[in-house]
Amino acid sequence: MVKIGVVTFPGSLDDHDAIRAVELAGATPVPLWHASDSLEGVDAVVLPGGFSYGDYLRCGAIARFSPVMSSVVEAANQGMPTLGICNGFQVLCESHLLPGAMIRNEQRHFVCKDQRLRVETKDTTWTCDFEAGEEITIVLKNGEGNYQASPETLKMLEDNNQVVFRYIDGNPNGSSHDIAGITNERGNVVGLMPHPEHNMEELTGPSLDGRKFFSSVLKFLEARV
Numbered sequence: 001m002v003k004i005g006v007v008t009f010p011g012s013l014d015d016h017d018a019i020r021a022v023e024l025a026g027a028t029p030v031p032l033w034h035a036s037d038s039l040e041g042v043d044a045v046v047l048p049g050g051f052s053y054g055d056y057l058r059c060g061a062i063a064r065f066s067p068v069m070s071s072v073v074e075a076a077n078q079g080m081p082t083l084g085i086c087n088g089f090q091v092l093c094e095s096h097l098l099p100g101a102m103i104r105n106e107q108r109h110f111v112c113k114d115q116r117l118r119v120e121t122k123d124t125t126w127t128c129d130f131e132a133g134e135e136i137t138i139v140l141k142n143g144e145g146n147y148q149a150s151p152e153t154l155k156m157l158e159d160n161n162q163v164v165f166r167y168i169d170g171n172p173n174g175s176s177h178d179i180a181g182i183t184n185e186r187g188n189v190v191g192l193m194p195h196p197e198h199n200m201e202e203l204t205g206p207s208l209d210g211r212k213f214f215s216s217v218l219k220f221l222e223a224r225v
């Protein structure tokens, strides 16, 4: 069975939901601890949401230096599917696995809402089960979700089809180009601010749109074997 690691940092909040999402998708979740550099032989990694190391300095800035991240960076550079959700996306940017950076939301408030998104590309390990142009609803909850990058980086992301998710029906935090999520050149590392792991079950939904993130990575991994 496919093994998907879920990292816990001190201050992680959504690692339990991410583990549950992996289980609901039919894979085996493997808890990974920030202080260990072992990835336990997993096939993919999720960096979950929360407040790693208390969000001190900048969100994700300390997590970047944890032992587990040195292994995640190495594995991701070799092609391992890696998903960063919210704080996880911030960690991916701080680790330079993804370009750009997150700053305070434009309105300086923590935002918590059901957010409409457009899936811009299915050419990633975490979106290959979507259709390009598909519109979905995913929970968004953060204080530092305002994605910024240099004009050159934004152009590169747009030209290479590396913008994976875009906010629609209004930009909730001031992100450049309405960017909600991006991928690396290879398409194996994806980061997004909204939380697919909270959109897996009817009882707690606003939607079931989170399921396709996990069916995508399973589809990718099963095709590879």
Ligand SMILES: NC(=O)CC[C@H](N)C(=O)O
Pocket: 048, 049, 050, 051, 052, 055, 059, 085, 086, 087, 088, 141, 142, 143, 144, 145
């Ligand atoms: N939901 C989250 O992961 C929050 C991320 C981060 N702590 C922020 O407020 O921006």
